[in-house]
Amino acid sequence: MQHDFYLAWRYLRHHKTRTLILVSCLSLLAILPLALHLMLDEGERQMSARAAATPLLVGAKGSAVDLTLNALYFIEAAQSRITMAEADRIGATGWADPLPVYAHFRVQGHPLVGVTLDYFDFRQLVPSQGAMLAMLGECVLGADAAADLKLKPGDTLLTAPENLFDLAGVYPLKLHVAGVLAKSHSPDDQAVFIDLQTAWVIDGLGHGHTEPKASDPQAADAKLVTYTEITPENLESFHFHGDPSTYPVSAVISLPHDRKSSTLLRGRYLSPDQNTQIVQPLETTRGLLQNIFRLQALFDAVLALVGSATLLALGLVFALSLRLRQKEIQTIFLLGCSRLTVARLIAAECVLIVLASASVCLALLQPLQYYAGDLVRRFAMP
Numbered sequence: 001m002q003h004d005f006y007l008a009w010r011y012l013r014h015h016k017t018r019t020l021i022l023v024s025c026l027s028l029l030a031i032l033p034l035a036l037h038l039m040l041d042e043g044e045r046q047m048s049a050r051a052a053a054t055p056l057l058v059g060a061k062g063s064a065v066d067l068t069l070n071a072l073y074f075i076e077a078a079q080s081r082i083t084m085a086e087a088d089r090i091g092a093t094g095w096a097d098p099l100p101v102y103a104h105f106r107v108q109g110h111p112l113v114g115v116t117l118d119y120f121d122f123r124q125l126v127p128s129q130g131a132m133l134a135m136l137g138e139c140v141l142g143a144d145a146a147a148d149l150k151l152k153p154g155d156t157l158l159t160a161p162e163n164l165f166d167l168a169g170v171y172p173l174k175l176h177v178a179g180v181l182a183k184s185h186s187p188d189d190q191a192v193f194i195d196l197q198t199a200w201v202i203d204g205l206g207h208g209h210t211e212p213k214a215s216d217p218q219a220a221d222a223k224l225v226t227y228t229e230i231t232p233e234n235l236e237s238f239h240f241h242g243d244p245s246t247y248p249v250s251a252v253i254s255l256p257h258d259r260k261s262s263t264l265l266r267g268r269y270l271s272p273d274q275n276t277q278i279v280q281p282l283e284t285t286r287g288l289l290q291n292i293f294r295l296q297a298l299f300d301a302v303l304a305l306v307g308s309a310t311l312l313a314l315g316l317v318f319a320l321s322l323r324l325r326q327k328e329i330q331t332i333f334l335l336g337c338s339r340l341t342v343a344r345l346i347a348a349e350c351v352l353i354v355l356a357s358a359s360v361c362l363a364l365l366q367p368l369q370y371y372a373g374d375l376v377r378r379f380a381m382p
Contacts (some may be wrong), residue, residue: 004341004344004345004347004348005351005352006238007284007345007348007350008345008348008349008351008352009352011345011376012051012348012349013351018321019316019353020059022314022317022353023353024357024358024360025310025313025314026314026353026354026357027357027360027364028363029306029307029310029311030357030361031361031364031365032303032367033300033303033307035364035365035368036299036300036303036359037296037368037373038060038365038368038372039375040292040296040373041374042148042376043292043376044292045291045308046185046186046373046376047073047285047288047289048282048285048286048289050072050073050186050187050281051068051072051281051282051284051286052281052282053256053309054253054281055255055256055262055280056081056096056253056254056255056256056262056266056278056279056280057072057251057252057254057263057278057279057280057281057283058090058098058120058251058252058254058269058276058277058278058279059071059082059232059250059251059252059276059277059279060079060080060081060082060275060276060277061274061276061277062081062277064277064279065253065283065284065287065288067277067279067284068281068284068285068288069255069278070103070250070251071101071103071250072105072185072187072281073187074103074113074190074191075096076106076185077104078158081104081248081249081250082248082249082250082251082252082276083157083245083246083247083248083249084100084196084244084245084246084247084248085129085181085246085251086249086251086252086276087099087100087249090252090254090265093265093268095256095257095261095262095264095265096253096254096255096256096257096261096262096265097118097254097257098253098254099115099116099118099119099122099252099253099254099255100114100116100196100249100251100252100253101113101114101115101119101249101252102115102196102199102248102249102250102253103251104112104199104203104248104250104251105202107159107160107175108149108157109148110142110145110148110191111190111191111192111196112139112159112168112191112192113191113192113194113201114193114195114196114198114199114200114249115193115194115195115196116195116196117132117133117195118318119133119136119193119253120132120193122186122253122255123184123186124184125181125182125184125188126181127140127179127181127182128143128179128180128181128182128183129153129179129180129182129235130152130153130154130178130179130180130248130267130335131178131179132175132178132179132191133178133194134178134234134240135176135178135230135232136195136197136198136201136230136235137173137174137175137176137198137201137230137231138175138176138177138178138194138195138198138236139155139157139175139176139177139178139191139193139194139198140177140179140180140181140182140192141149141177141179141180141181141192141195142180142182142184142188142189142190142191142192142193143181143182143183143189144189144190144245144374145190145191145192146180147191148202151177151180152177152180153177153179153180153296154176154177154365155175155177156174156175156176156177156325157175157192157228158172158173158174158175158228159172159174159175159202162174163274168345172228172265173198173201173202173228173229173230174228174229175192175194175198176230176232181193185373186256186311189306193249194365197240197249198230200240200247200248201230202240203248205240205241205242205247206238206239206240206329207239208230208234208237208238208239208240216222238376244262254278261274265278266278279330294301307338318346318350322346330341332345
């Protein structure tokens with residue numbers, strides 16, 4: 001049998017192009033379903049872990065899936081906003097601690113998320129460089145966002161208007177990078193975090209005043225200046241108009257003190273007349289994942305059909321190869337070898353090709369498995 005594998009190896013080396021094509025086809029045939037299942041399993045693990053760590057979520061009535069995806073994974077969704085009054089209402093019950101989240105903007109492809117400092121304690125986010133938010137107009141970057149934007153503490157990041165033809169609504173603001181968060185292997189790594197007041201300035205709800213110079217010919221008209229950069233010198237001039245309880249947030253993460261408090265709080269949102277809803281992110285995520293698994297079954301069926309067609313094509317290649325090797329096989333017979341010897345040689349070739357394909361699959365799966373989490377966060381949960 002050893003001689004069979006030696007002869008098969010010499011034959012495969014002699015026909016390198018044919019061997020490489022066969023190995024590549026079998027490798028792709030095997031790696032596609034394995035990679036798909038690996039990515040889906042990692043996505044399920046990440047989404048379930050983050051949802052399980054978030055007990056309750058309050059937001060505008062509508063799609064629970066959109067609410068969960070926007071508040072937990074910062075995925076853009078057509079979700080209506082609520083006001084800070086909802087966070088005050090939750091806190092006033094004494095049953096839960098509210099964590100308002102304003103995930104409405106994006107900056108250079110990354111979610112721009114307004115939060116309170118309690119959010120960082122809840123998610124266990126700590127800076128690996130620089131410091132945490134301390135002043136209006138500052139931001140801290142997730143690890144992946146900092147790497148993509150090539151920013152570090154002390155740099156600046158300019159936001160962009162949501163609508164270029166509505167410059168009076170959302171003002172560009174130059175953010176000062178206060179710090180970079182340690183890698184958390186979660187959607188927080190892709191985000192740029194600001195405090196809620198800074199988010200409201202971007203939303204046009206806050207602005208700063210300055211006194212025009214007497215020598216300015218437009219001094220009579222320039223009574224109000226909207227700043228694009230907040231510095232220690234003009235910080236005191238920034239203020240907000242109206243009732244802060246009417247300011248918008250995307251959702252409120254609610255952290256009940258115990259199981260009874262959770263039940264009581266959920267009971268407050270049972271009325272059909274309310275324009276808000278309370279959802280359990282884990283249940284919502286599980287329902288979403290069930291739909292994904294249905295799609296996975298469809299993909300598996302398609303891959304099975306493609307795999308079957310590929311195997312048939314490879315079988316055809318081997319059949320044609322045997323016809324082209326008739327003189328070679330006849331020579332083997334003339335040397336006194338039996339049909340069993342020819343079958344063993346062909347089988348040895350097949351075994352070597354399968355082993356080579358398996359080695360390629362393992363070599364590709366190792367880095368894929370290592371970077372699966374980052375790939376899921378970057379492409380599946382942008």
